[in-house]
Amino acid sequence: MTNEERSLTAAVRGLARGCALGELVDLWQPVTWLALDERIRSGTDHGIERPDPRRLAASRRPAAPPGLPDGPAPAEAELALALCDADGHLREAALAHAARLPAVLPLVAVRTTDWVPAVRARAWEVLSAALPAADERTLAATVPVILRLRDRKRGGMAAGMLQELLRAAPPASLTALLRNPDRRTRRIALGLAVERGLLSPAELAHLAAHDEDVAVRSRAADAALAAGVPDETLPLLLGARSGAVRSAGVTALRGAGRAAEAEPYLFDRSGLVRACARWVLRQDGRDPLPLYRAACADPATVPDRAPLGLAECGDRKTDAAVLWELTGHDRAAVRACAVMGLRVLEVADIARLLPLLDDPAPGVVREAARALLPWADRLPEAELLRRAGADRPAHVRKRVRRLLDALGSTAYEETARQLVEDAEPGPVPVPRARVRRWFRWNRPLRPGR
Known part of the structure; x- marks a missing residue:
């Protein structure tokens, strides 16, 4: 049994003891809800007492209108077990109580893809009535589940309803989803927030600089630059960890009339950023090649990635000798970039490359091996x-x-x-x-x- 299976078994047994969902599972991961539903319905956790159907009998009316049945509501744990039970009648009966407990709304969303038509219809009624009034915490747990259900056969209806709901959601509820751990949720929230104009250029640039998802970073960077406020956005974009975001900032320097500020990015660790910096300087009438040659001429001040940049826009006949000289530099980063530059220039001097395999720096040996591999x-x-x-x-x-x-x-x-x-x-x-x-x-x- 894997660790995931053990965790699910423990969660099911905890529900049987009456523990709250938040004490047993990670509420912010959609796969957790889907796996929990599958585990309970599979009936593999022997010894778990099923919910009492009589407690839910008041709502076992497939044609009943949406609303709350009479009588006391079941506890959260009992309701969660009933919503995932193998008996379709019990799942349908549990749905009438679900509106009272927002914590189980993600399981209601799962039921909208149920194979039983009556259960799907009842789940849809409950979800469409409860989701518009849900608080930020409930939305944060439910939205990722609905988006994950799009991959299922009957999941498109709930996803379409969610899209329309978020378009009209309060700004605070929508922007709160930008902090959700689920990347699909952040993507849709960002798209709608940009569409509604809810984020300032600085907020968009901050997202572009710090979000972990590539699609979110790219969309936020494009939106920040489209806002046209370089003093607020460019410093954040140029200081981002992502090379793609930094490259967007470097490219925007030309439109902001600040092309000269692209020169330091000729030596950036990202090849995309270096290429954008060279383009900006060329558009400004400056050739980057002399800048690279001047930077590599003085071993005492050469930037780490200057040798690689030189190779990217230089030529083998003129610049290979400088790169060979820099393979003996005191700094390992310069030596490694010099070897990378020789590989870019397709220098195939095996007799001179072989000794570089003995370098004490792993990065230099790695690049030497890459240069030797074609030969x-x-x-x-x-x-x-x-x-x-x-x-x-x-x-x-x-x-x-x-x-x-x-x-x-x-x-x-x-x-x-x-x-x-x-x-x-x-x-x-x-x-x-x-x-x-x-x-x-x-x-x-x-x-x-």
């Missing part, structure tokens, strides 16, 4: 095997074994044997299938075979 069939096996030994650092063995694998010779089988004898095999990812193959080829035959 793996020309690499000397003896040199690679010497670096694949247990006496070499783990980051060197890791990259060299990948080169041996690409070499496609018996040399890789030798490294598979070494892996078994290696005192530190963990950081060296040799494919298990390769190791098993080596043992099949080299194991001694059993007696009689």
Whole structure:
């Protein structure tokens, strides 16, 4: 039994003991509600007492209008179990009580895709009446479930109703969904908030700079730039962690008449940002290539990614010599970017690249191996095997074994044997299938075979 299955079993048993839903499951994850419904209906949790149908009998009238039945309402735990019960009559009866307990509204949403038509109809009535009046907490738990149900056969109706509801929802309720853990919820909330003009340019830029979802960041950045207030938006966009958002900010510098401010982004860690910075400068009448060459000319002040930027817009004949010189720089980041630049320029000097596999910095060795990979069939096996030994650092063995694998010779089988004898095999990812193959080829035959 997996950890997820154990958690679901514990949640079902907790409901049977009368515990509240918030004490048992993560209310903000839609998959939790769907999995809980499936687990209860499957009936795999033996020993769980089912809800008493007599307590819900007052609402077992399929044609009854929506509303609350007479008599005391069941507790939250009992109602949750009834809404997910395998008996369709019990699920339908439970729905009449659900409007009294907003905590179970996500399960009502699940019932709108029920296979029993009477249950679907009753769930739709309850959901369409309760959702418009729901508070922010209830919406935060229910909206992600409805959006996830769009993938089901009968889930489109509730999703369409939700779209119209959110278009007319109070601004505070809609913008609160922008903090929801579910990315689908944040996406639809942002789209409607932009459509309704509920967010300022600074708020949009803040979302673009800090949200974890790529689609949200992109939409928020576009909306922030469309607002046309560079003094509020550009600093946030240019300082974002996402390269795509920073690139949008760099591109917007030209429209704001501030193209000169793109120069520092020639050395950004993101290739997209560097390309946008070069475009902005060219549109302003400045060639970025001399700027890269000047930055790489002084080893004492060269930015880390200047060698890579130089390769991206330079040429092999003129600039390769500078990159080779920077492979011996004191800073590992500069050395790694210099090797990356040589790969971009397609420099294939195997004799000079091989010694870089001995660099103490893992990043430099990684880039050297990438540069050598297209020429793996020309690499000397003896040199690679010497670096694949247990006496070499783990980051060197890791990259060299990948080169041996690409070499496609018996040399890789030798490294598979070494892996078994290696005192530190963990950081060296040799494919298990390769190791098993080596043992099949080299194991001694059993007696009689």
